Amino acid sequence: MNSMQVWRRCGATALAILTLAACAKPVTAAEPATFQIHIKPVTGSKPQADALEVRWTLDLPAGSDFDLTAPITYAGVEGVADRIESLSARDGSGPITFTIRDDPPHPGGFPHFRHWTAERPVSGEVEVAYVARARSPGGRGGPPFDLRASGGGLSGAGSGFLLLPRGAATSRSHLSWDLADLPGGSGARTTFGDGDVQIDGPPSRLMQGWYMAGPFGHYEGAGDSAGFNAAWLGRAPFDAAAEMAWAADAYAYLGEAFGYLDPVPPYRVFMRFVDGAPCGGGTALGASFMYARCALAEGETAPSPRETLIHEMVHMWVGGIEGPQGVTSWFTEGLTTHYTRLMMLRGGLDSVDAYGAHINNSAQALYGLAAQDMTAQEIVAVGFADGDIRHIPYHRGAFYFADLDARIREQSGGTRTLDTVLRPMFEGRQAGEIFDHAAWITLVSAEIGPAAQAEFEARILRGEAFAPHPNAFGPCFARRDKTYEIEGRGPVDRYEWVRLTDVPDDLCRNW
Known part of the structure; x- marks a missing residue:
């Protein structure tokens, strides 16, 4: 499945699926971002990370209206906004309180949202903090946008955990991570890059990317496959590194066969193997996709999802x-x-x-x-x-x-x-x-x-x-x-x- 988003290349309209990673830059001190977001996976009382602490700041003109939004349901994934807890917001005048309004649900499970509207105008630097809980097993299935725990880490799409300012017109975001609660050797990888990155575009662009943090396995392409990489959380029921090498070669072939994206954009595969349904499916976002399936018992194996791998990568060209x-x-x-x-x-x-x-x-x-x-x-x-x-x-x-x-x-x-x-x-x-x-x-x-x-x-x-x-x-x-x-x-x-x-x-x- 492909995202329903109409993709845009760093602010210029382009209906072709384009690499969002190409719109991300390594963080440097010389390029401060107006919208700054910090994410910390946390374990609480459990040994497994089960939530993200999210904190962000945004500079607004004096007397601005201020609205926040998060999905209630996003492409069949239910309860995203319900899993947002401990919300706090403040500006130079003190705490900000909100009136909450829900969109009417879409009968087919397509996106509808919850809106938090500030009860007074805000000014200057606004800081928002909240906790996004991982989804527990159970409920209706759908594409793997939801935030799920597996393999000692967390993964999902921005649409599965982000509460963002509605209509913010900043042109760049600075994403940073704190991995202190995760096991040793953990990393953070997103559609936009590894670790701390700058991302061109408004905050809403962050919704259209995959996020993974934890002790993930990884594959990095080389030679003709340079720019292709993959990361996975949990035990894969097939040889993940070997299958990602196959996928890297297949991606290079697709670039030659379709021909019109030259050079072929870098590409990122994310895979997660979770305990308990819903857990199946694959979905593309930009030049990346997430493959999800239920974890199998130790010693059990399953064939590689090669048709799914090709399908999701083909979305890059079909658009x-x-x-x-x-x-x-x-x-x-x-x-x-x-x-x-x-x-x-x-x-x-x-x-x-x-x-x-x-x-x-x-x-x-x-x-x-x-x-x-x-x-x-x-x-x-x-x-x-x-x-x-x-x-x-x-x-x-x-x-x-x-x-x-x-x-x-x-x-x-x-x-x-x-x-x-x-x-x-x-x-x-x-x-x-x-x-x-x-x-x-x-x-x-x-x-x-x-x-x-x-x-x-x-x-x-x-x-x-x-x-x-x-x-x-x-x-x-x-x-x-x-x-x-x-x-x-x-x-x-x-x-x-x-x-x-x-x-x-x-x-x-x-x-």
Whole structure:
């Protein structure tokens, strides 16, 4: 899953996913930050760190209004604001008291916030301090934004623990750490850099990064993989260092294959292995992502999550499209799903048979679901309450793009592909051009004709079933009719894909 945030490059609009680490600088005395935030992991009465003490200061003009905000629920992660304790604030005139107001909840678990509004104007340096508790096991699952304890440390996204000033317009933040309560050898690593860093942009940028502090294992890329690194807390059920070396090579391949981010931005992987659900999933934020799973018992093993690793890294290049919250998943997740399996095939990162299995897994996840024809708006309303329904746009979108690729190839006599159509769009979006649903319709209509808009609205927005082009998945796989037995709905006639064994693997990989 990719963040719903529209990324911005150090203040300049850019819809392409860009490295937030590139907007961070090592702290120097010559570059003081207006917004200064200090984080200390604490253990309390437990041997394991279970909270963060957060303190920050902000300079404001005399007579300023002052508002704080933190998520109540953030992308399915519940109770973030409820885990903020011991809040205190003061300026030169003394303590600041607040009136608290909650946004109405979103039915699908999308972000809504709690607001603390100061009961008087404030002036000069304002200091805020609070404690953010780690989430205990239990409750609804979702992306790993929540603050969780594992392996002697803590990890999560800024959206999982930060209480920030609303609308603050400072252009730089100074993040510092105190690791005194953590085990020896502990470190602090974020999307923005290691240890104490300066981060360009307003305080709200801090929400869109991963944070990890503790005695984490780590991998540092070298040579062609320089700039790629990884950190993990808890016992990985696979050889973490070896798999991160594989991921570093895969990231270098993706940079070459997509081509339009040159040089390829540095990239950071975070992994955590926690005791007690919810604990699964992966989510990208900027040039980084978090992979989370439940810790296994000593001696138990599990396969590496290679498809997840590629999926989250592919988000760097696929990026996003502007549109209503949640409705854009057909692009951000559907196109990423399409390119995840295609890049694994082309790059020799997976077998041809595995590619076919991924296609049919998508077919089962979509065609075997009673809710397969829900509209995009209906899916948003369900949101994080049902993982199967929330993932419909991943599979629906991937089939839409595979079908489109085959049709572009057919209509152009093989001179154009989805790759060649998207490359100029990616480059224009990175340069700041608006890319929304209207721009998409214009783009695709130029390739397949005026019916493109009606097809998009029917297939993507209204959820109407369609038969992907017979060559949607290349020359090695044939579409075949299949009946799916669906509990509560009965049989539904849809499709599966079968390997044509007389076509060599090399031809399959060149699609």
